Amino acid sequence: MAEVKIQAESRTEFGKGAARRIRRDNKVPAVLYGHGTDPVHITLPGHDTMLALKTANALLLIEVEGSESLLALPKQVQRDPLKGHIEHVDLVIVKRGEKVQVEIAVHIEGEAVSDTLVVLEHPSILVEAEATHIPDGVTVSVEGLDAGAQIHASDLKLPAGTTLAVEPDTLVVNVTAAQTAEQLDAELSEAEAEAGIEKDEPEAAEEPVAAAAE
CATH class of the missing domain: 2.170.120.20 (Ribosomal protein L25, C-terminal domain)
Structure with a gap:
């Protein structure tokens, strides 16, 4: 599976208000964790992230300015239940060659x-x-x-x-x-x-009454 390179930004604002502001800018709040490291809070470009995550188990090469590039797999993707756009992504760090x-x-x-x-x-x-x-x-x-x-x-x-x-x-x-x-x-x-549902029996058709002989 080919790696998908994504440019990320460090994130210092947290909470629902900060997340809404990030999404208004067509970006996605995300967290990188794993391999004994402290969680790294980042912001991903919305369009690139949406395209990358159309593939199951997408292998992402996350590049954060001023930091080393990290390989990561999507662990959990939260989407808006109505509109379907990505609201938050949890990413787990992986290493080349590891299972x-x-x-x-x-x-x-x-x-x-x-x-x-x-x-x-x-x-x-x-x-x-x-x-x-x-x-x-x-x-x-x-x-x-x-x-x-x-x-x-x-x-x-x-x-x-x-x-x-x-x-x-x-x-x-x-x-x-x-x-x-x-x-x-x-x-x-x-x-x-x-379920206790009883069907009504079809009514029998009435037989025509023979006309009395005059």
Whole structure:
């Protein structure tokens, strides 16, 4: 994974008021920590940070004027729940060659046989990899798999230098038989019965009364 260079500024103002002023200038308050160092409070350029963090586990080269450059990984990203823009970033310092544990995405490719349902039990999986060689994700194929097939963490083909950080028998993908319309109706009726919902029986159509013979 390529490093993304970001020019940062030292931050001496703290609190909600200071954070709002930083965001108004299209910048992002952030904290660097790790490797036994005291937390370093910095300000990041908003646009560059947004672009960099579109990539999961982005490796950032943080350059602060008057300080040495630091490699860091995003640990926590706080976003505005409505507008989605970045409000704060926690960054953990890493060193070249060291191993880190990160979540990487699991991607499914291919098509299972007809009348099956492919369930991704774990959209991401925890792995251990070198900080400068974190894979973008891992791809698993369900091509031709039948109902009952399962893919576990131990079945994943990880890049060289990357190892699992979860139990090998962790279920990642589960292929099940697709439910029929009758099964879905039966489950719905059962759920309604448990919830005490009673369906009104359709009223029987009234039979026409034969006209009396004159």
